[in-house]
Amino acid sequence: MDMSLPEWVEPWARKVPDLKVAPPGPISKAIIEKDRKYVSHAYDRLFQFTMKRASGSAIMDADGNVYLDFSSGISVMNAGWSNPRVTKAIQRQAEELTHSLANDAYFDKEAEFAELLAEISPGRALESTFFGNSGAEGVEAAIKLSRYYTKGHEHVAFMGSYHGRVGNALAMASRVKYKYGHGPYAPGVFFAPYPYCYRCWFKQEYPACNMLCMDYLDKAILEFGGPSGSLASVFVEPLQGEGGYIVPPKEFMPRLRELCDRRGMLLVADEVQCGLARTGEVWECNSTSTVPDILITGKALGGGIPLGAIVAKAKVMDVWRPGSHSSTFGGNGISMAAGLAHVREILDQDLAGRARALGAHAIKRLEELKDMYEIIGDVRGRGLMIGVEMVKDRKTKKPLLVPQIQGLAWRKGLMMITSGMYGNVFRIAPPIVISEEQLDKGIDIFESAVKETESAMSPKA
Ligand SMILES: Cc1ncc(COP(=O)(O)O)c(C=O)c1O
The missing domain is CATH 3.90.1150.10 (Aspartate Aminotransferase, domain 1)
Known part of the structure; x- marks a missing residue:
C-alpha cells in the first residue's frame, strides 16, 4: 500500500x-x-x-x-482535512438545497446514505437508520429506542465511558469531571468495570483472570446489584475513547453479546469515536464479529459537518411510530451530501x-x-x-x-x-x-x- x-x-x-x-x-x-x-x-x-x-x-x-x-x-x-470529494459534495449540495425538510418530506441522499450504512453495518444486520446532528444525540436516540423496544428503563454503562454532554447521555458518563454541577441525572444507570487491563480494577492479570470483570457485571451488578428487573440496554464503546484509548480483550464484546441475549437487554455499541476505519476496521465491532442491536455513529460520519446517527436492527427500529423521535435538522441536505462523500471515500480508499x-x-x-x-x-x-x-x-x-x-x-x-x-x-x-x-x-x-x-x-x- x-x-x-x-x-x-x-x-x-x-x-x-x-x-x-x-x-x-x-x-x-x-x-x-x-x-x-x-x-x-x-x-x-x-x-x-x-x-x-x-x-x-x-x-x-x-x-x-x-x-x-x-x-x-x-x-x-x-x-483528511479538506478532502476534495467532501468539499465538492458540500459545494454542489449548497447550490441545490441546504435544509432538506427531512421531517416533512423525503430526500434522496438520506435514503441513499441509510442504504449505504445498512450495507456496511456489522454482519449487514442493521438495516434502519435515524439521523440526528451529533454523537450525543445519537446516544440519546439509542437510549430512547432501547427503552421503547424493551419497555425497560435501566442501563449498563462502563467506568471511563463518555457518551456526550446531553442529559441522559451524561447520566452514562462515569466521571465527575463531565457531570459536576449539572445534576440530578436520570437514575437507573449501573456502572460496570471496563476491561482496562493495564490498571485492572480487580488487580488481576489477563488472561488468567478469565475476565472476572464480566462475572462481576453479570452477577454482582445485574443479579444482586440493585436493578429493578426493568433492564433496557448495555452501552459500550468497543474501544474506549475518552477513557484512555483502551483496547479490551477480544472476548469482551462477544461475552457482552451473550450476556445481553441471556438477560433480554439490547447491546448498544457507541462507535462515535472508534468507528469508520479509525481502528483498522470499518466498525470496531467487526474485529470481534459482534453484531450489536444498535450502533451509534457520529464524528467522522459527517466528514466535518455536524451529523450523528443510530443504525439498528429493523425489528428494533420499527417499534418507533411516526413522531416517536425527530429533529429539525435530521437528514439535513448538507450533512447527508458531506457524510455520503466522506464514508464513500473511506471505503473506496x-x-x-x-x-x-x-x-x-x-x-x-x-x-x-x-x-x-x-x-x-x-x-x-x-x-x-x-x-x-x-x-x-x-x-x-x-x-x-x-x-x-x-x-x-x-x-x-x-x-x-x-x-x-x-x-x-x-x-x-x-x-x-x-x-x-x-x-x-x-x-x-x-x-x-x-x-x-x-x-x-x-x-x-
Ligand atoms: C464514544 C463517544 N460517544 C459520544 C460522543 C459525543 O459526541 P458529540 O460530541 O458529537 O456529541 C463522543 C464524543 O467525544 C464519544 O467519544
Missing part, C-alpha cells in the same frame, strides 16, 4: 510542521482576545492559536504557522487497511520508545487509534501529569490531545491519509518532548 500523501493535499500542508512565529502569533492573539470576551469559556481551548485552513493532516493558523495534527479534530477528519498498516508501523515505533523511556507506561491501540499512557514510573504506575510534554510538542508544531481517567494518555489518532513520513515526524517530535521531560525529572536519565 502506498503510504505517501494523496495528491490533493496542498503544497503548504506537505512540509509540516512549519512555524513562522512563536504561537500564538499577533493575529491569533487578537482573535483570542475577542473570543475570551464574547464566547463561553465552557470550551477548553487547549491550544492557543486560531484555525485558518487545513489540508490532509496539517492545520494552518491565522499567522501562517502549520501544525501536524495527531487528533483529526477528535477523530472527525478520517479522510480502503482507509481501514491504511489505518492498519500505519498503525502497525506507529505501534512498533512507540514500543521502541517505551523500551527507552521509563515514563511511557503502556502503548496500546488498534489501527490509528493508539494510546500512549504516561506514568511517573513503571512500577507504581502513578499517572504522570502531561501538560509539559504536550506543550513542548505543540511548540515544536505537533498537536496531540490526551484522554484517560487521569488525563495521562496521549492519543495518536491522525487523519488516516497522513503519510508514513509525517507520522514518523510526529513521533520524532513526541520522542523529543518525552526525552526532555524525563531528563528534567531524573538527573540520571
Whole structure:
C-alpha cells in the first residue's frame, strides 16, 4: 500500500510542521482576545492559536504557522482535512438545497446514505437508520429506542465511558469531571468495570483472570446489584475513547453479546469515536464479529459537518411510530451530501487497511520508545487509534501529569490531545491519509518532548 500523501493535499500542508512565529502569533492573539470576551469559556481551548485552513493532516493558523495534527479534530477528519470529494459534495449540495425538510418530506441522499450504512453495518444486520446532528444525540436516540423496544428503563454503562454532554447521555458518563454541577441525572444507570487491563480494577492479570470483570457485571451488578428487573440496554464503546484509548480483550464484546441475549437487554455499541476505519476496521465491532442491536455513529460520519446517527436492527427500529423521535435538522441536505462523500471515500480508499498498516508501523515505533523511556507506561491501540499512557514510573504506575510534554510538542508544531481517567494518555489518532513520513515526524517530535521531560525529572536519565 502506498503510504505517501494523496495528491490533493496542498503544497503548504506537505512540509509540516512549519512555524513562522512563536504561537500564538499577533493575529491569533487578537482573535483570542475577542473570543475570551464574547464566547463561553465552557470550551477548553487547549491550544492557543486560531484555525485558518487545513489540508490532509496539517492545520494552518491565522499567522501562517502549520501544525501536524495527531487528533483529526477528535477523530472527525478520517479522510483528511479538506478532502476534495467532501468539499465538492458540500459545494454542489449548497447550490441545490441546504435544509432538506427531512421531517416533512423525503430526500434522496438520506435514503441513499441509510442504504449505504445498512450495507456496511456489522454482519449487514442493521438495516434502519435515524439521523440526528451529533454523537450525543445519537446516544440519546439509542437510549430512547432501547427503552421503547424493551419497555425497560435501566442501563449498563462502563467506568471511563463518555457518551456526550446531553442529559441522559451524561447520566452514562462515569466521571465527575463531565457531570459536576449539572445534576440530578436520570437514575437507573449501573456502572460496570471496563476491561482496562493495564490498571485492572480487580488487580488481576489477563488472561488468567478469565475476565472476572464480566462475572462481576453479570452477577454482582445485574443479579444482586440493585436493578429493578426493568433492564433496557448495555452501552459500550468497543474501544474506549475518552477513557484512555483502551483496547479490551477480544472476548469482551462477544461475552457482552451473550450476556445481553441471556438477560433480554439490547447491546448498544457507541462507535462515535472508534468507528469508520479509525481502528483498522470499518466498525470496531467487526474485529470481534459482534453484531450489536444498535450502533451509534457520529464524528467522522459527517466528514466535518455536524451529523450523528443510530443504525439498528429493523425489528428494533420499527417499534418507533411516526413522531416517536425527530429533529429539525435530521437528514439535513448538507450533512447527508458531506457524510455520503466522506464514508464513500473511506471505503473506496480502503482507509481501514491504511489505518492498519500505519498503525502497525506507529505501534512498533512507540514500543521502541517505551523500551527507552521509563515514563511511557503502556502503548496500546488498534489501527490509528493508539494510546500512549504516561506514568511517573513503571512500577507504581502513578499517572504522570502531561501538560509539559504536550506543550513542548505543540511548540515544536505537533498537536496531540490526551484522554484517560487521569488525563495521562496521549492519543495518536491522525487523519488516516497522513503519510508514513509525517507520522514518523510526529513521533520524532513526541520522542523529543518525552526525552526532555524525563531528563528534567531524573538527573540520571
Ligand atoms: C464514544 C463517544 N460517544 C459520544 C460522543 C459525543 O459526541 P458529540 O460530541 O458529537 O456529541 C463522543 C464524543 O467525544 C464519544 O467519544
